[in-house]
Amino acid sequence: MRLAFMGTPDFAVPALQALHAAGHEIVVVYTQPPRPAGRGKKERPSPVHVAAQELGIAVRTPLSLRRDTAEHDHFTALRLDAAVVAAYGLILPVAMLDSPAHGCLNIHASLLPRWRGAAPIQAAILAGDRESGVTIMQMDAGLDTGAMLCEGRVALTPRTTATSLHDDLAAMGARLVVETLRTIPPPRPQPEEGVTYAARLTREDGRLRWDRPADMLDRQVRAMTPWPGTFTLLAGETIKIGAVTMDPTPTTAAPGTIVDDRLLVACGNGTTLRITRLQRPGRGMMEADAFLRGQAVPTGTRFDLPQP
Known part of the structure; x- marks a missing residue:
């Protein structure tokens, strides 16, 4: 498929690499701009930015997408089959969500509708959940409210940390998104009961x-x-x-x-x-x-x- 990939942190890197290895044509990667980091506060590109450069994929780093009509037009002109989003960090406007033929697919690190929001990995452990997982979701204008395409589950143990769960779910998300694009399963609406939110950490x-x-x-x-x-x-x-x-x-x-x-x-x-x-x-x-x-x-x- 002809894809765009949109992600920023380490969590998103395995999915980008897996899609590339599966033979998809990734025509562009969107990621957040380089940020000052380290003691010298030197600008550092995101992990996804670095991975995309290693794969020879063009990178775009807009500060925002909501009102950037020129960026919307550029995205539409790519004539994408789908866009894959994993912890990108920017809100996608409807003009971009509706542009690809198969829409925008989000790799979300929870079993939706439990733990919508910014910190689902931490929230699951903090709440004492017995399991977590990844949901591949068809994005819409809401906050993690889109229809579900595929999910995978993992048990949480008394020694599970956010670090270990992050790594497990990043690998799981990479496998699931490749499988989802291969089969294009029918979307299933999220249940109306059991909705919880994971606020951004401070x-x-x-x-x-x-x-x-x-x-x-x-x-x-x-x-x-x-x-x-x-x-x-x-x-x-x-x-x-x-x-x-x-x-x-x-x-x-x-x-x-x-x-x-x-x-x-x-x-x-x-x-x-x-x-x-x-x-x-x-x-x-x-x-x-x-x-x-x-x-x-x-x-x-x-x-x-x-x-x-």
């Missing part, structure tokens, strides 16, 4: 509130890795938490209190959680044993609780 979503139960905090740590990451305060210093494990030890200590000499922390409802990886400002992430060799955290020390 740094504040990573703040640990120790008065919550340990299982909820465990899911938060796994859901917020690598970004925004989770953190707490110790004597006013921000400590990043890289990994934790559930612990069956009950406690009557106040939430946020260290209850042994190996970073077992009291949480809400008398539950406890053990910190296994953490990081001080200006240092690298390290295992708890290495951290404690450099900085003692005596039993009874209390992590600062956030203000209500």
